[in-house]
Amino acid sequence: MPLARSVKNIGHRVINAVWRIGYAARFFALILLSSGLSFRRFQLTLKEIFFTGVMSLIIILVAGLFVGVVLGLQGYETLKSYGAASALGTLVALGLVRELGPVLAALLFASRAGSAMTAEIGLMKATEQLAAMEMMAVSPIARVVAPRFWAGVISMPILAAMFSAMGVFGGYIVGVLFIGVDEGSFWSQMQASVDFQHDVLNGVLKSFVFGVAVTVISLFEGYDAPPTAEGVSGATTRTVVQSSVVILLLDVILTAFMFRGI
């Protein structure tokens, strides 16, 4: 019975997916419970901040600059037709701070740092390094996973802020320096319309949520990866795909709550 088999197949996949979500939630809870060491010996977390945060800086800054330049160009073309070219600063800043900064920085963070985390943890598992640590009476969750989690959570909002700052600078370069929008109105309109709490803090909150989601997915996929070459490569792919979808989904939810007041 092919029909019965495919129904069974679907059911099996659904059960599997639900089971994995539960497992990931338990994993997340375990990370939080084992986080003491990450703060008692903060240099462990600091080292990971260097690898995940500082090493992602270049791609974040370059991408931020490009996105800002494109926003400046596209925004100017649209605003000009309504005679509102002087509002370019507002458009660039709001677009970046509310949406593009947190979302694009998180997507880049997932592909740059998240995939690296998954591959590293997956390979540590495949080469029995995690088992060895466990046998030395050192919890791998506390010693290896939790510092990486906090490093990701701390780095993400800072990276998103830098992405936005670089983007505003890109918009300034193309809008003011090349196209010739009035510098005074570019900055003053931006200052007048970007609200610190409503726009900036909400953007930071978004990037914090994305940071938690991306790092938990990356670490879980690495920790759960089958200890083989295909297992680790599959887990790395899943990290990037799942992180991207989750970031965009969370963005929909967060935006709805933050900016429409549902």
Add this chain to the structure above:
Amino acid sequence: MSAQPLVEIRDVNFSYDSRPILKGINMTFHRGKVIAVMGGSGCGKTTLFRLIGGAIKPTRGEIKIDGQTIHDLDQKGLYAMRRKMGVLFQFGALFTDMSVYDNVAFQMREHTDLPEEMIHDLVMMKLHAVGLRGTHALMPAELSGGMARRVALARTVALDPMLILYDEPFAGLDPISLTVVGNSIRRLNNALGATSVVVTHDVQESLKIVDYIYFIADGVIVAEGTPAEIHASDKPFVHQFVHGEMDGPVPFHYPGGDYKRDLGVSA
């Protein structure tokens, strides 16, 4: 030193997904001895190893280490017990993001409050014991397989464990490294007054260094004895294993259908 054995394994059974791996295993590891557990690939050696380390629980039976039942301990008790154990993994399992020095210092930093100067001296002594003091600044990726195994050995004995477990310590080593690792196991065991359990299928190398040998096949102990007894054994399985014969109680051919029929040359 008490006369009570360090490890007692009583009637241990273990099944994986209702597939029995170990069936009624009884073993006694006396203090100060080096014991080998031998058997072909897939006979349950590694499972036994994981049971002793407390990584998995037996389906039936009990494993006592230093008077404590390992599978009844909670996480804290298990970790306290593991601090007194050292485990050498098959390929060393060195932490690839740390230097040789940091690998050996790892447990000292995690479990003790020793000042860094003392850790330095201890690490150097441990590395010296395996002849690799000169490699302390290297990363694990820069070591050969045999050297990595010896560094892992130095890391295993970092906190002077009372029980040392070796998972296939001889796998994939050249003859020189083989002798060096074999001798180190014996020497370190004597120097530390520890008990060592070597899970291996390297007969010749282990017969040279161990005090007692258990043979496992299909999840049961098929033979045991001192190296002299094993050499003299006329049991077919032991004979086949010790002399590396192709066919015997362990068949060369995996059970299959009729050969001629598979080739399509007869009805």
